[in-house]
Amino acid sequence: MVALVEEHAVTIAAHPLVRALRRDAEREVWVAADASGAGVEVHRSLAGGEAALAREAEALLALDHPHLVPILDVAVDAGTVLVRPLLQRNLADWLVQRQSPSPGEAVTALAPIATALGALHACGAIAGGCSASDIRLDPDGAPLLMAEGACIETERATDAWRESSEGVAADVAGWRQLALAVLETAGAALPDAVEAALGQRQLAAAGDALLTAWPALPLELDAAASPPSDARVRMRRRDRAVGVDAVWARLALLTELLAERGGPLVQRAMAALSLVRPRFWAVAGGGAAALTVMAVLLSQAGAADAGAMDADAARTDAASAAAPASAAPTDAASTSTAPTETSPTAAAPADPAPADTAAPTSEGDPVAGAAALLAEREACLDAGDAACLVALHDPGSPQLTVADPWRMPDDGTLELVQRLGDAWLLRVVSEREPASVLVMSTEAGWTLRDAWSD
Numbered sequence: 162m163v164a165l166v167e168e169h170a171v172t173i174a175a176h177p178l179v180r181a182l183r184r185d186a187e188r189e190v191w192v193a194a195d196a197s198g199a200g201v202e203v204h205r206s207l208a209g210g211e212a213a214l215a216r217e218a219e220a221l222l223a224l225d226h227p228h229l230v231p232i233l234d235v236a237v238d239a240g241t242v243l244v245r246p247l248l249q250r251n252l253a254d255w256l257v258q259r260q261s262p263s264p265g266e267a268v269t270a271l272a273p274i275a276t277a278l279g280a281l282h283a284c285g286a287i288a289g290g291c292s293a294s295d296i297r298l299d300p301d302g303a304p305l306l307m308a309e310g311a312c313i314e315t316e317r318a319t320d321a322w323r324e325s326s327e328g329v330a331a332d333v334a335g336w337r338q339l340a341l342a343v344l345e346t347a348g349a350a351l352p353d354a355v356e357a358a359l360g361q362r363q364l365a366a367a368g369d370a371l372l373t374a375w376p377a378l379p380l381e382l383d384a385a386a387s388p389p390s391d392a393r394v395r396m397r398r399r400d401r402a403v404g405v406d407a408v409w410a411r412l413a414l415l416t417e418l419l420a421e422r423g424g425p426l427v428q429r430a431m432a433a434l435s436l437v438r439p440r441f442w443a444v445a446g447g448g449a450a451a452l453t454v455m456a457v458l459l460s461q462a463g464a465a466d467a468g469a470m471d472a473d474a475a476r477t478d479a480a481s482a483a484a485p486a487s488a489a490p491t492d493a494a495s496t497s498t499a500p501t502e503t504s505p506t507a508a509a510p511a512d513p514a515p516a517d518t519a520a521p522t523s524e525g526d527p528v529a530g531a532a533a534l535l536a537e538r539e540a541c542l543d544a545g546d547a548a549c550l551v552a553l554h555d556p557g558s559p560q561l562t563v564a565d566p567w568r569m570p571d572d573g574t575l576e577l578v579q580r581l582g583d584a585w586l587l588r589v590v591s592e593r594e595p596a597s598v599l600v601m602s603t604e605a606g607w608t609l610r611d612a613w614s615d
Contacts, residue, residue: 171562173203174236174244181561183547187213188309190547192247200247201233204309206240214241216312220286223313228277230297230305248297248305255298256346258383264349265378270296270304271340272368272377277306278332279365285318286311287328291335293342302380323362333362340371349375527585528575530607531600535569538609542566555601555608567612570594584610 171178176193179200183190187210193203206214218235225231234244252270256262262270274296281288289310297305315322323329337359340351354370534553541549554561570591575598578586583603589596589612599610 173205174234174238174242176201176203176244178203178562180551181547183545185545186210193244202245202247204243204245205238206242208240211241213310213312214243217289217308217310218243220281220284220311220313221308224280224284224286226277226280228273228303228305229281230307245307248299250298251294252296252298252304253293255380255382256293256343259381260346262343262347262380263378264344264347264375266380267340267343267347267349268371268375268377269302269380271336271343272371273304274306274339275336275364275368275371277308278336279363279368281308281311282323282329282332282362282364283318284313285315285322286313287326288332288335289328291332291339293339296339298380298382302382329362333359333364336364336367525602525607527580527600527602527607528577528587530602531585531587531598531609532575534600534607534609535575535598535612539569542568553609555603555610558609559611560609567596567614570596588615 173191173193176195179192179194181189181191182202184207186207188204188206191203191205193201195201204214218232218241221229221232222235230245230248232243232245234242236242236244255270259266274291278288278291288306288308289312290308291306295307295309297307299305312328314326314328337351340355344351352370352374354373355367358364358367358370538550538553541553550566551561560566570589570593572593573589573591573596576588576590578588578597580586583601585600585602587598587600589598595615596613597615598612601608601610
């Protein structure tokens with residue numbers, strides 16, 4: 162079940178977004194909530210990909226097959242939008258979990274997909290891909306082909322078209338490669354009858370031959386194990402700001418973080434500030450941030466002073482109790498009035514350590530932690546791995562919803578600016594693109610909250 166996100170969550174085609182799944186050159190894919198609470202998978206085209214998703218919808222809506230992931234709705238919302246049921250487990254996840262399936266399970270995973278591909282080819286359409294990650298499993302373990310990139314190539318599916326189509330050849334080669342891999346883990350080989358059908362590009366016949374070779378067995382599913390993509394990330398709407406507005410927006414964000422850790426009093430103050438009209442939020446947000454930071458620092462300093470006073474009082478009481486009862490008052494008076502020579506070093510108070518910029522040993526070095534985090538994030542962005550990015554970011558990070566995510570400049574170096582509770586603000590020193598980074602220290606390690614160009 163997918164929990165609904167907050168009231169002002171980002172939406173696509175009226176579906177509140179829950180988390181990002183992935184993004185490539187053609188589309189972005191999200192998990193979103195629906196009215197039933199079961200969740201849906203939303204695909205939205207990026208610039209230049211509108212026609213491709215439209216062709217995909219045309220091909221899949223023309224064929225109602227039980228082993229194709231259906232399209233529930235088609236919409237237009239800053240691009241072509243396809244809404245599909247949420248099936249969080251795919252065949253790749255199952256193979257990793259199962260490790261050594263039986264030949265009968267391999268038949269159950271492969272034969273229905275071959276039948277679905279054959280049905281697409283019979284309609285003059287191609288699937289556009291057939292890898293283990295393209296095959297989803299429903300709660301009962303039935304395989305369904307996602308068929309991203311499907312399109313109709315011809316209105317007349319003739320043998321001549323099937324033999325000459327590069328799309329059909331790619332579907333056949335993809336299914337054969339997948340079948341070889343799955344059967345290898347099962348300790349079996351592809352039967353000759355299946356190979357013969359594939360040579361004729363007859364995938365439906367290949368599926369029938371596979372069913373003849375071994376009796377199909379249901380896939381062994383571990384119901385207790387949750388799918389790897391089950392982690393939820395709350396998304397929040399974030400309008401881009403520039404110039405002075407951007408600075409005040411960041412102060413408002415820091416104020417929000419402090420309010421979450423500042424107790425009921427600070428939270429009530431923030432609730433009152435939320436009633437301020439948007440045109441005055443810059444001043445209110447900046448003042449609230451300054452007051453909140455001051456309150457946190459003063460409370461920490463007050464607690465430290467109170468602790469020091471209690472310690473001094475305890476030492477005084479202990480010294481009084483240890484003094485001899487027969488001591489003469491005159492001796493005490495002379496002792497108190499006798500001049501004492503003190504060195505300037507002893508008299509000068511010790512310089513307090515800057516708590517804002519010093520990282521406790523138990524939490525590690527925020528500069529080193531942020532540097533490692535940003536290096537891994539750059540690798541995730543280069544690979545286009547949305548799941549990797551979700552794992553690196555703090556839940557609710559605005560960087561999970563921006564269309565153009567911030568990138569670390571090549572000449573950038575990190576400098577620590579200030580600590581704010583569990584958050585650390587760092588400056589990215591760069592001649593080309595100076596920026597700021599906000600990271601969070603959690604029990605699981607460092608996570609990225611936000612990053613922005615200065």
